[in-house]
Amino acid sequence: MNQMFDVIVIGGGHAGCEAAAGAARCGARTLLLTHKIETIGEMSCNPAIGGVGKGHLVREVDALDGIMARAADAAAIHVKTLNRSKGPAVRGPRAQADRKLYRAAIRGLLEAQPGLTILAAAAEGIETAADGGIAAVLTGDGRRIACGALVVTTGTFLRGEIHIGERRIPAGRVGDAPAVGLALAFERLGLPLARLKTGTPPRLDGRTIAWDELEAQPGDDPPEPLSWMTERITNRQVVCGITSTTPATHALIRANLHQSAVYGGRIQGVGPRYCPSIEDKVVRFAERERHQVFLEPEGLDDDTVYPNGISTSLPEDVQAAMIATMPGLRNARIVRPGYAIEYDHVDPRALSPALEVRSVPRLFLAGQINGTTGYEEAAAQGLMAGLNAAARASGGTANRVLTRGEAYVGVLVDDLVLQGVSEPYRMLTARAEHRLVLRADNAGLRLTETGIAWGCVGPERAARHQAFAAAVTDALARARSDSATPAALATGGIAMNQDGKRRSVLEVLALPGIDPALVDAAFPWLRDLAPALRSQLEAEALYAPYLRRQEAEMRLLEREERMHIPDNLDFTVVPGLSSEMRQRLSAARPATLGSAGRLPGITPAAIAALAVALRREGARST
Amino acid sequence: MAGRGAMNTADTIFALASGGGRGAIAVLRMSGPAAGMALAALAGGLPKSRMASLRRLRDEAGEVLDQALVLWFPGPHSYTGEDSAELHLHGGPAVVAAVAGALAALGARPAEPGEFTRRAFLNGRMDLTAAEGVADLVAAETDAQRRQALRQVDGALATLTGAWAGRLTRLLAHQEAAIEFAEDDLPTDLGDQARAGAVALRAEIEQHLADGGRGERLREGVLVAILGAPNAGKSSLLNALVGREAAIVSARAGTTRDVVEVRLDLAGVPVTLADTAGLREAGDEIEQEGIRRAHRRAEEADLVLAVFATDAPPDAETLAWVTPAALVVANKVDLRSAPATIGGVVPLAISARSGEGLDALRAALSAAAVRLAGAGDAALLTRPRHRAALTEASAWLAEAEAAALPELGSEALRAALRALGRLTGQVGVEAILDVVFRDFCIGK
Known part of the structure; x- marks a missing residue:
């Protein structure tokens, strides 16, 4: 293969698949390079996609015509929208997938993607051009493949090492060799590497679980698809079980802590706080007598069960004894032990907001290699890296960047490149300043238009989006203008202040605890609205008054966000900055005043000084 | 706020830290990246840090300028956080000028x-x-002002706000x-739990907001407007209180045509006494303008001192200003004794001319000043900026309760x-997540 590609993507995980599909959708001749074709789209840890924050990301990737949501819908066997009792901004769609069906769906989507080639080979080296940027990839079987841009998405494979008790196995994932050559290549490129860890629980044989002793947890009926392009989910839906640890489990773990890889001091990498091992939970929350464990089937014709909540690096025999202390699991057999994995990641502060390595032109990184955790975080970065790599390979600039006000994807990338990571980074809605606006239900309205401009959205989705956006605009206009008197509303059973002031549909929808059926009765046209349309009205009614009150503050944030810091600004000559602030700003090179304010350790005084300097700069240049 | 372009922190700066004029010792302070170099050049080498050392100071030509006690404070553990030094010179103006000249020659x-x-x-x-506190401390005229400013420098307000922000962070988490x-x-x-916490926090913030503006008033000074009919003896009273001829006094009604203001220290509280034009149906235009100003000043005032003369019936214009909050004075008791009440209020009987009752009036004014401004020990809000931020925080807490x-x-x-953060600093999302993961076992 001496053929040249516009974009090469290394890695067939969630970041790599989105990157390859995204670059190809933009028209780039794209090569997906992976160790093994069979593990493309593998769910290495829990068999679920979505959730609070993560579900938001999946919908955003979908809004840019990405593949994760569509594949998840094709594989979904248990679907639940989290936070259904809370408002629309924090509801998180989540689907448990049949792992085999998910792999098949991803592979099907990639194979159907024009302009995308898939090749099984190990990437062992990187060749740079005269400008220090990427020229070609060298494979383990001796090939040199030239490219215009490269996206590296190696997950936990960079010098990955699995720990089970005192055993250590070099691996990227159980049964797969680590990527050592690439780690060396990165070291030669001078990329700042650090170590992180994560873990996974043992897998159980579902046939050995006493399901009838356990509380059952059904999914939503009907299951709501993750993708805007999916009409409905057709797979048979399964039920999950709930069990828990017991005081006996905790006693056993405490007695064997010294054998845990994490507690025995054999692992230095920092693990995620929100996905602690069961050892961590027992030590840090010693007063708790039980921890909940969800038993999630991994497939329709697969008896493997994922016990969510007990990731561990204890030796195999201790894992078996521990499982037997939990209700319903007395006779449960472990089919694969849990483990902790340590791996190299690149400090993402070395990246531009387009996810391009600043010091190595045309090299893009996405996924766990950037210090994140989670399939959804990986997919979101993969998509952005793929789109930017395509732009770069065609001779353009990598400027496909979403802001914090536009998307969780923007929040994610901005956090990474600006703040770096001290533990595997997970998306949470608390990270978004504009949480009420960035909803899972309006991802398409927020992003699809941008995607069309970027060229990554296909005609079918574009047409569907435009029809929906127009319908939303019409419905909102009608809901603002159509109104009723308080007397008329009271007759219809809607109690309110009889002040004679007419209330618009939106105002009525905003009444706390209002029964939707009563609103429908008062304004019968609402009955004819599609549910997706109606939920846009409800969200607008609920949040608009709040957003208006925050407007002044948000305008200030936006203004700071728009204050661009010139690439060549010398922070050392900005008057009024202390030497420490100068150092921090010079190292991070924030692109806007807003991002400077989010840097750790930057004082409000420094921001004020910078703002004055920028204003003066702006006055000079205009 | 980051002000003038000349204020570049890359510069090394110096200033006379002790007061101007002749004194036994003058302290020159210096700060900036070249402070060490400049000190070493002047004193022939850097002394041990944070230790007073006696050195001969020489200029570039080697001429001895003074024998001085020098102190070297390397950054970041100095007042400014930069390399700093203090030179304790002999206090003559020529010495100070010579050393300042040498520093300037060294680039400071x-x-x-x-x-x-x-x-x-x-x-x-x-x-x-704290920075605001330092400014207030330097500007402090009275004891109570000094106490209040010092508390702010010590971080009383920052500590309280910080504690509130800590609680709020936890609620939010x-x-x-x-x-x-x-x-x-x-x-x-x-x-x-979050709701209950918000209720409790708001109650505390409201308690501080309900301080009657004492802190701001102490910082700015209490304004007392002296009102009364022409010739009620307002200017005489002002002069008697101040103990000098601050206002022109004549028997002719309407002598004071504008507002005359005098600053007093009453029980540690700075008080501005404003003598105003007499209230009456005015004759000429100038006097009319004076009366208009008198009304305006009275409206701005923290306290009205309503003056009536015992030798005339109480005039309606001044009576309109008599409220339970006002101080009512019956002047000229040397001519005729005071009535039992004026406008329903028992007046203080005084004579500006003989001095009778003046001590009682001074005591009443002091008590009122302390009531209005505090003694510098209690109120923490000293600027409108503080009040605005806390008022906003309180409003958002009410919003949180009702959400x-x-x-x-x-x-x-x-x-x-964010409103609290504007007072002192910022709280980032990481601080919130830290609390979440400390307080709860999360992760399946």
Whole structure:
């Protein structure tokens, strides 16, 4: 293969698949390079996609015509929208997938993607051009493949090492060799590497679980698809079980802590706080007598069960004894032990907001290699890296960047490149300043238009989006203008202040605890609205008054966000900055005043000084 | 706020830290990257840090300028956070001028007003409220003002605000945990806890807001407007209180045509006495304008001192200003005794001319001043900026209490936290997540 590609993507995980599909959708001749074709789209840890924050990301990737949501819908066997009792901004769609069906769906989507080639080979080296940027990839079987841009998405494979008790196995994932050559290549490129860890629980044989002793947890009926392009989910839906640890489990773990890889001091990498091992939970929350464990089937014709909540690096025999202390699991057999994995990641502060390595032109990184955790975080970065790599390979600039006000994807990338990571980074809605606006239900309205401009959205989705956006605009206009008197509303059973002031549909929808059926009765046209349309009205009614009150503050944030810091600004000559602030700003090179304010350790005084300097700069240049 | 372009912290600055004029010792202070070099050049080498050393100071030509006690404070553990030095010189103006000249020749420049404190603030050595406190301390005229400013320098306001921000962070963390980790086995009453916490916090903030503006008034001074009919003896009273001829006194009604103001220290509180034009149906235009100003000053005043003469019936214009909050004075008791009440208020009987009753009036004014401005020990809010930020935080807390959905409660708590953050510093999302993961076992 001496053929040249516009974009090469290394890695067939969630970041790599989105990157390859995204670059190809933009028209780039794209090569997906992976160790093994069979593990493309593998769910290495829990068999679920979505959730609070993560579900938001999946919908955003979908809004840019990405593949994760569509594949998840094709594989979904248990679907639940989290936070259904809370408002629309924090509801998180989540689907448990049949792992085999998910792999098949991803592979099907990639194979159907024009302009995308898939090749099984190990990437062992990187060749740079005269400008220090990427020229070609060298494979383990001796090939040199030239490219215009490269996206590296190696997950936990960079010098990955699995720990089970005192055993250590070099691996990227159980049964797969680590990527050592690439780690060396990165070291030669001078990329700042650090170590992180994560873990996974043992897998159980579902046939050995006493399901009838356990509380059952059904999914939503009907299951709501993750993708805007999916009409409905057709797979048979399964039920999950709930069990828990017991005081006996905790006693056993405490007695064997010294054998845990994490507690025995054999692992230095920092693990995620929100996905602690069961050892961590027992030590840090010693007063708790039980921890909940969800038993999630991994497939329709697969008896493997994922016990969510007990990731561990204890030796195999201790894992078996521990499982037997939990209700319903007395006779449960472990089919694969849990483990902790340590791996190299690149400090993402070395990246531009387009996810391009600043010091190595045309090299893009996405996924766990950037210090994140989670399939959804990986997919979101993969998509952005793929789109930017395509732009770069065609001779353009990598400027496909979403802001914090536009998307969780923007929040994610901005956090990474600006703040770096001290533990595997997970998306949470608390990270978004504009949480009420960035909803899972309006991802398409927020992003699809941008995607069309970027060229990554296909005609079918574009047409569907435009029809929906127009319908939303019409419905909102009608809901603002159509109104009723308080007397008329009271007759219809809607109690309110009889002040004679007419209330618009939106105002009525905003009444706390209002029964939707009563609103429908008062304004019968609402009955004819599609549910997706109606939920846009409800969200607008609920949040608009709040957003208006925050407007002044948000305008200030936006203004700071728009204050661009010139690439060549010398922070050392900005008057009024202390030497420490100068150092921090010079190292991070924030692109806007807003991002400077989010840097750790930057004082409000420094921001004020910078703002004055920028204003003066702006006055000079205009 | 980052002001003039000349204020570059790359410069090394110096200033006379002791007062101007002749004294036994004059202290020159210097700060900036070249402070060490300049000190070494002057004193023939750097002394041990933070130790007083006696050195001969020489200029570039080697001429001895003075024998001085020198102190070397390497950054960041100095007032400004930069390399700093102090030179304790002999106090003559010629000595100071010579050493200042030598420093300038070494590349240092005279500091702008407040520049040392500004640098300390920029270097994170003090928060904004402490920097304001330093400015107030330098400007303090009275004892109570000094106490109040010192408390702010010591961080009384910053500590309190910081403690509130800490509590708020925790409330927010609990609210956020309930939102983010719906699937985890968390306590079910997190939202209610956050609400109860918001109620308690708001009550405390409101308590501080209800300080009657004492702190601001102490910083600015209490304004007392002296009102009364022409020839009631207002100017005589002012002069008697001040103990000098501050206002022109004549028997002719309407002598004081504009407002005459005098500053007094009453029980440690700075008080401005404003003598105004007499209230009457005015004759000429100038006097009319004077009366208009008298009314305006009385409206602005923290306290009205209504003066009536015992030799005339109380005039309606002045009576209109008599309220239970006003001080009512019956003047000229040397001519005729005071009535029992004026406008329903028992007057203080005085004579500006004989001095009778003046001590009682002074005591009453002092008591009122202390009531209005405090003695510098209690009020923490000393600027409108403080009040505005806390008022906003309180309003958002009320919003959080009433929020119908957890994410709306959370938005309101975030806004309250930002308002508090504007007072002293910032609280980032990481601080909130730290609390979430410390307080709850999260992760399946």
